[in-house]
Amino acid sequence: MDDRPSLPYIDAIFRETLRYSPIAPLSVPHVAVNDDVYNGYHIPKGSLLLANLWSMAHDESRYPNPDTFLPERFLNDDGSLKPDDTEHIKFGFGRRICVGRHFADTSVWAVIAKVLAAFKFLKPLDEHGVEIPVEPVFSAGIVV
């Protein structure tokens, strides 16, 4: 982990992976403990609230071309990291923010760095030796 400050691109991959496809796209369901008003909407006590992290992560005004996997969006021109604006997208909000976030941050970062150091990733080849395009497929998810 001592090398982390020298490897900003690994952090950019980590941020972009969870932005591109948040593991909990609708976060974890919350319940309003009191009546509330938000942006003119009355939220009665007891309402089930889902934070749409996927929508925030694909907000074009913050993340241009949101459906493109582009770690470079988190880097300055000199390759240094921009301030992290993905914390809530990755780990949620407020009192119920992910309690495992520091452990997750450290261990996922280390896994990305080690896997990239140890393996070369290539597209599979067909019987003529031509690369087979990779089509990323994700399933919709919700945690209940």
Ligand code: HEM
């Ligand atoms: C990359 C890995 C992880 C991601 C992206 C992630 C993401 C999240 C998100 C989005 C929430 C919902 C927060 C909210 O309701 O606002 C959450 C909650 C939670 N996470 Fe994680 N998590 C990760 C790893 C972990 C790990 C490793 C642990 C435990 C060691 C953990 C334990 C929890 C717990 C207990 C909650 C519920 C907290 C509460 O409701 O008070 N998570 N996580």
